[in-house]
Amino acid sequence: MASSISFQLPLILVIPFLFLQINPSHSLACSSQKFSGNRVYDQCNDLPELSSFLHWTYDSSNSSLKIAFVAAPAKTGGWVAWAINPKAPAMLGSQSLIAYEDAGKMTVKTFDVSSYKIAPSKIAYEVSDMEAENADGTFTIFATIALPAKMTKINQVWQVGSAVADGIPAGHAMQKENLNSKGTLDLTMKAQNSSSTSSNSTSSNISNSTKSGVGDSILRNRNGISIFSFFTGILFLFV
Structure with a gap:
């Protein structure tokens, strides 16, 4: 023994x-x-599809939204995206931030997805502090977005893809999880510990990002x- x-x-x-x-x-x-640079956010959400996560801080004094979106691309060499659609929770019309590797370095660019043929372009919102990181195959998009005054509910869309060609993300899969990766988010909602199975109710299942050493x-x-x-x-x- x-x-x-x-x-x-x-x-x-x-x-x-x-x-x-x-x-x-x-x-x-x-x-x-946890994030590099000691970045912390007031709220976070375990998104119901594609093993994705959204962290955010909404500042009502200037209508700014600071986000960190976390997801893994469908395959190595792929891409991840998070977007706001000003009209509906849908892909077409979404004002997107898309991250991928370009010449061995992470990059994130804005795309106005007004059709199925996309290219880097300006979007409807001013975006600053854009950055993307790759941690062992999981990508994180960091950005600060200037929203219209009093815009406290947004239609969000998120997605992952398997390939990028000449700086243009290729189409994503059409599986159920890809088609359901959308919903609405109330930026003023306080943290909750409930879980959500509906892609159209992603403002639930919110929990506080740890904001103090005691919490850590x-x-x-x-x-x-x-x-x-x-x-x-x-x-x-x-x-």
């Missing part, structure tokens, strides 16, 4: 370490995601206790 324990111990000690190395952007809940500490402690308890149980199975 002693030799069996000594054989299993190295694996038991290594697995928790691997769990701790998981990139935060791969987390299943937006509330556990609680989150880390909970995760640490869960991992510790799990692997302690495994250890006792071999004793």
Whole structure:
């Protein structure tokens, strides 16, 4: 029995370490995601399709919307997009931010998706602080968008694709999750812990992005206790 324990111990000690190395952007809940540059947001939403996440801060004093959109492209070499459609929750007419790799570097550009043939172009909203990052195959779009005064509800659309050719994203898949990746978002809604299965009600399932060291500490402690308890149980199975 002693030799069996000594054989299993190295694996038991290594697995928790691997769990701790998981990139935060791969987390299943937006509330556990962290960003470079100590960027934080007032609200976040686990979007109901395409394993995507939206973080945002809405400033009513100047009608600005600061966002971080997190998703993985459909394939390596693909793209991710987040958009506001001023008319309806639909792709056509959407004012889009699309991120992809260009010559080995991440880029994000604006696209007015007024037809099925698209090209980089100005959109209906002023956009600043645009940036895109790639963390182990998961992309994040950062941007600040100037909205019309008193515009507190938006139609949002998000999407992922598998290829980019000459700086132009290729068409996305037409699966159910691709067609349902749209909804409305109330920017003034306070954080909730409810979940949503409707793509047309994505303003629910909102949780607070952690905004203080105390919140970070609680989150880390909970995760640490869960991992510790799990692997302690495994250890006792071999004793």
